[in-house]
Amino acid sequence: MVGREWKAVWVVGNATxxxxxxxxxxxxxxxxxxxxxxxxxxGVASVSSEELASMVGVxxxxxxxxLSYLGSYGVRGVGYDVDHLxxxxxxxLGLTRTWAIAIVxxxxxxRALAAYNGFASRGVEVMALLDHHPSVIGxxxxxxxxxxxxxxxxxxxxxxxxxxxxxxxxxxxQEVADAVVAAGITAILNFAPISIDVPGGVQVRNVDLAxxxxxxxxxxxxxxxxxxxxxxxxxxxxx
Amino acid sequence: MVGREWKAVWVVGNATxxxxxxxxxxxxxxxxxxxxxxxxxxGVASVSSEELASMVGVxxxxxxxxLSYLGSYGVRGVGYDVDHLxxxxxxxLGLTRTWAIAIVxxxxxxRALAAYNGFASRGVEVMALLDHHPSVIGxxxxxxxxxxxxxxxxxxxxxxxxxxxxxxxxxxxQEVADAVVAAGITAILNFAPISIDVPGGVQVRNVDLAxxxxxxxxxxxxxxxxxxxxxxxxxxxxx
DNA sequence: AAGTGTGAAGTCTTTCACAGCT
DNA sequence: AGCTGTGAAAGACTTCACACTT
Numbered sequence: 001m002v003g004r005e006w007k008a009v010w011v012v013g014n015a016t017x018x019x020x021x022x023x024x025x026x027x028x029x030x031x032x033x034x035x036x037x038x039x040x041x042x043g044v045a046s047v048s049s050e051e052l053a054s055m056v057g058v059x060x061x062x063x064x065x066x067l068s069y070l071g072s073y074g075v076r077g078v079g080y081d082v083d084h085l086x087x088x089x090x091x092x093l094g095l096t097r098t099w100a101i102a103i104v105x106x107x108x109x110x111r112a113l114a115a116y117n118g119f120a121s122r123g124v125e126v127m128a129l130l131d132h133h134p135s136v137i138g139x140x141x142x143x144x145x146x147x148x149x150x151x152x153x154x155x156x157x158x159x160x161x162x163x164x165x166x167x168x169x170x171x172x173x174q175e176v177a178d179a180v181v182a183a184g185i186t187a188i189l190n191f192a193p194i195s196i197d198v199p200g201g202v203q204v205r206n207v208d209l210a211x212x213x214x215x216x217x218x219x220x221x222x223x224x225x226x227x228x229x230x231x232x233x234x235x236x237x238x239x
Numbered sequence: 240m241v242g243r244e245w246k247a248v249w250v251v252g253n254a255t256x257x258x259x260x261x262x263x264x265x266x267x268x269x270x271x272x273x274x275x276x277x278x279x280x281x282g283v284a285s286v287s288s289e290e291l292a293s294m295v296g297v298x299x300x301x302x303x304x305x306l307s308y309l310g311s312y313g314v315r316g317v318g319y320d321v322d323h324l325x326x327x328x329x330x331x332l333g334l335t336r337t338w339a340i341a342i343v344x345x346x347x348x349x350r351a352l353a354a355y356n357g358f359a360s361r362g363v364e365v366m367a368l369l370d371h372h373p374s375v376i377g378x379x380x381x382x383x384x385x386x387x388x389x390x391x392x393x394x395x396x397x398x399x400x401x402x403x404x405x406x407x408x409x410x411x412x413q414e415v416a417d418a419v420v421a422a423g424i425t426a427i428l429n430f431a432p433i434s435i436d437v438p439g440g441v442q443v444r445n446v447d448l449a450x451x452x453x454x455x456x457x458x459x460x461x462x463x464x465x466x467x468x469x470x471x472x473x474x475x476x477x478x
Numbered sequence: 479a480a481g482t483g484t485g486a487a488g489t490c491t492t493t494c495a496c497a498g499c500t
Numbered sequence: 501a502g503c504t505g506t507g508a509a510a511g512a513c514t515t516c517a518c519a520c521t522t
Contacts (some may be wrong), residue, residue: 024491026457030450034432047504052491057434060503068505074500076504093453094460101452112351118432118449123456163455186462187455193273193357195296203458205451211269211359212444213340214332216402217362217425218265219442221333223425263513299481300515307483314481315521336497 005143016079019091027067029089030122031056032063036086037190048079065084095123102161102185102211105168106136109191112166115142118213128152149176153183163187170194246381260331264305268328269361270295271302275325276360335361341400341424342369343406343415345375345385348430352404361374366398367391371411388415392422402426409433 033054039047053063067073067085070092074080090096091176101124103113114129116140128151129141139146147155155161164180164186166173173192180188187203190196198204260268274294278286285407292347306312309331309337313319329335340363342352353368368380369388386394394400403419405412405427412431419427426442429435432450437443 004323019307022490026269027450027454029457030447030453033453034450037432038433055434059493060401061495064487064504065492065506072505074504077502079500079503085439088302092458095453099452099459100458106411108351108354112347113448115344115347116448119452120445122453124449151438153444155430160505162459163452172469187459191456194277195274195294197271197296203455205455207446207448207451208269208273209355209446210361210363211266212362212428212446213272213338213359213404214272214334215266216428216442216444217338218268218332220338220401220426226367261513289481298515300517301513304514305483311483313482316480317522318481404499 024220025069026093028056028058028062028066029093033086033095033122036089039082040086046079047082047085049074054081057084060158062125072192098123098125100125100127100132100154100159100161101163101165102126102152103165103167104130104149104152104180105132105166106131106141107167107169110167111141112145113167113191121134121137121212124163127161128155130155147183149179152179153224156185161185163189163190166196167192198228202206247464248306260308263399264308265332265393267295267301267305268299270330272328272332272361274276275328277323277456278321279325282293282369284321285318286321286324288313288332302466303382329362330364337362338372338402339364339366339400340402340426341365341391342403342404343369343391343419344405345370345372345378346406346408349404349406350380353383363402366400367394369394388418391418395422395424402428404428405435406430407471444451 032052035052048229049060049064053060053099056063070088073085073088103110105179106129110129117127124145129144129146130152131146132149133138136146137148143171161187164177164185166180168176170192173194174196177188177196177198179204183196186201188198190204190206193208196204257315263350270292274291288299292299295302309327312324312327342365343350345368349368353365358365365383368383368385369386370376370385375385376387401424403424405415407415409431412429412433413435414439416427416435420441421439425440427437429443429445433442434445434446
């Protein structure tokens with residue numbers, strides 16, 4: 001009786017813990033994981049918050065705070081066990097399973113994404129390449145055959161596609177997104193330079209190359225302006 | 240005399256104003272600009288904060304607050320003049336001039352970046368494609384000839400390269416970054432899945448494809464966990 | 479009547495600094 | 501002696517709500 005109640009409490013506590021990870025922390029966890037993977041390859045067994053933080057370029061206080069949302073996986077006076085921490089972060093991110101993704105749009109960017117080999121080692125598997133255009137359908141890219149976009153509903157169901165990457169031209173992207181959602185996919189990574197409308201419950205993240213360059217340009221210009229004035233804030237480094 | 244003093248005050252006020260734009264706002268300005276460009280193409284002359292905000296997928300209060308950091312460019316009771324607002328945002332971002340960029344690393348991603356035609360219309364011009372590998376040097380990509388990476392110092396000087404995009408393999412990226420910095424370039428957009436060390440005064444932004452997918456995966460997993468529990472937070476949409 | 483611009487309140491994120499554990 | 505884990509303080513960002521202008 002006591003044991004049972006205790007277990008229930010633990011389960012609830014655990015679930016609550018996970019739900020509470022702040023967004024800012026979630027967005028940094030993949031970077032910590034990447035650094036830990038490097039350490040594993042180098043055969044390093046233990047790491048301090050200071051060391052790991054400097055690998056990633058954040059402060060050690062921020063790193064410790066971030067990790068504290070996952071649980072207490074460090075050892076005071078010692079540091080973190082690299083393997084164990086890596087496992088715990090994978091667990092928190094949901095990367096102990098593999099996520100099947102589809103890439104839509106086989107232009108230059110779509111091909112580059114298809115050929116990107118940073119996915120496989122990080123819990124993501126490209127399970128389908130799709131395009132609308134007859135001249136691309138049937139061709140091989142990075143070991144996969146390009147299939148007709150119209151087949152997405154069947155493909156998504158059969159292969160359990162959870163996430164779609166859109167590398168389509170801006171003008172057709174909304175239409176493609178609608179079809180992706182209709183096929184039951186609820187997470188989209190959009191590379192097209194346009195914002196898309198999706199129903200509630202569908203997650204969208206945007207990656208816009210020109211936007212990133214423009215943000216850099218802004219800060220470059222600030223600096224130029226600053227030094228033209230008088231005292232330049234030359235030690236400005238972005239996160 | 241009075242006129243002169245007044246002008247000086249205006250200049251100082253203006254410069255101060257610009258320096259104070261919050262980072263979060265800066266990162267959204269390119270999106271507003273993109274939406275405004277769409278409106279210009281459609282021949283729309285005026286837009287309300289509500290309309291523009293919904294195009295971009297932010298709240299109208301946030302949009303108005305963001306724009307207020309640039310100045311007062313709207314008309315109460317009416318909205319914003321599309322052309323004028325577009326110009327003011329371009330001005331704030333420093334896009335009234337063209338920024339010369341170089342792309343380093345002509346693998347799949349580098350080629351895709353070189354062929355990306357979202358740059359030209361948005362104040363960014365690709366002025367050099369660089370690679371280390373003899374088999375790529377001299378080939379034409381998207382109308383440009385690939386040049387030896389070793390020539391970067393001269394090229395950067397001659398063509399006024401302000402920003403470098405790194406699409407190099409992870410293992411050589413730090414070395415490439417060092418050379419880029421040595422060539423006098425102070426802004427880097429890094430696509431390699433590794434964090435780089437740069438001296439103070441050099442700006443780095445990272446775009447990591449796998450990271451983005453992993454963040455989506457986290458939220459997908461949260462949802463699955465939530466609905467397995469009891470009440471699912473199904474209306475979860477990311478910014 | 480409509481819609482901007484903005485103080486003030488509320489929320490989220492980062493940093494500080496030190497108690498607590500090994 | 502050293503390094504984590506974390507309350508509490510500081511800071512950044514978002515949302516609210518309404519005075520103000522056209």
